[in-house]
Amino acid sequence: MLNSLASGQKQKKKIKILVSGPFAAGKTQFIKTISEIEPLTTEKKTSAKNEKSVKNSTTVAMDFGKITIDDEHELYLFGTPGQSRFDFMWDILGKGALGIIILVDSTNPQTFHEARQIINFFESRYPVPMVVGANKQDLPDAWPPEMIKSALNLDAEDIPVVPVVATDKDSVKKALLTLLEEIYKEFG
Numbered sequence: 001m002l003n004s005l006a007s008g009q010k011q012k013k014k015i016k017i018l019v020s021g022p023f024a025a026g027k028t029q030f031i032k033t034i035s036e037i038e039p040l041t042t043e044k045k046t047s048a049k050n051e052k053s054v055k056n057s058t059t060v061a062m063d064f065g066k067i068t069i070d071d072e073h074e075l076y077l078f079g080t081p082g083q084s085r086f087d088f089m090w091d092i093l094g095k096g097a098l099g100i101i102i103l104v105d106s107t108n109p110q111t112f113h114e115a116r117q118i119i120n121f122f123e124s125r126y127p128v129p130m131v132v133g134a135n136k137q138d139l140p141d142a143w144p145p146e147m148i149k150s151a152l153n154l155d156a157e158d159i160p161v162v163p164v165v166a167t168d169k170d171s172v173k174k175a176l177l178t179l180l181e182e183i184y185k186e187f188g
Contacts (some may be wrong), residue, residue, distance in 0.1 A: 025105045025115070033168070109151065
């Protein structure tokens with residue numbers, strides 16, 4: 001702080017964004033793809049048989065990444081664990097968030113109900129702008145965003161559902177820009 005005051009630099013405004021969603025929706029990859037720093041991750045080997053068949057590791061506390069928007073603003077991305085046994089972290093990480101991206105695995109409709117529960121959780125505790133990212137849109141069996149919006153019963157809600165490929169920087173950037181537009185509409 002003293003160094004920035006001495007050099008005349010202003011403190012950057014930090015915008016906290018939460019990235020949440022069910023297990024294996026692509027939250028860690030989403031943050032890794034866009035972060036300008038090496039993301040902090042808290043991944044541990046999966047232990048349950050049904051989890052091991054999907055992926056080898058899972059987030060147990062949080063993922064963290066950072067993006068500099070301009071000279072005055074930084075995005076801090078906090079990824080939540082996707083498993084319900086770690087849902088106590090959702091409340092901890094949600095505090096102070098200005099917006100939330102809920103990632104959904106577009107190829108796995110069995111997780112849509114869980115995604116809706118996560119949306120309900122955050123809507124009830126943190127009434128901030130939200131965007132649903134329909135991830136894995138590069139795969140042939142991916143549901144289109146319009147169908148996911150309907151499957152999640154979001155038709156009557158003003159929550160955008162956008163296509164995402166968590167391994168593609170431009171795709172991740174578009175999802176974040178959509179959320180930032182929603183934040184701007186809400187908070188000005």
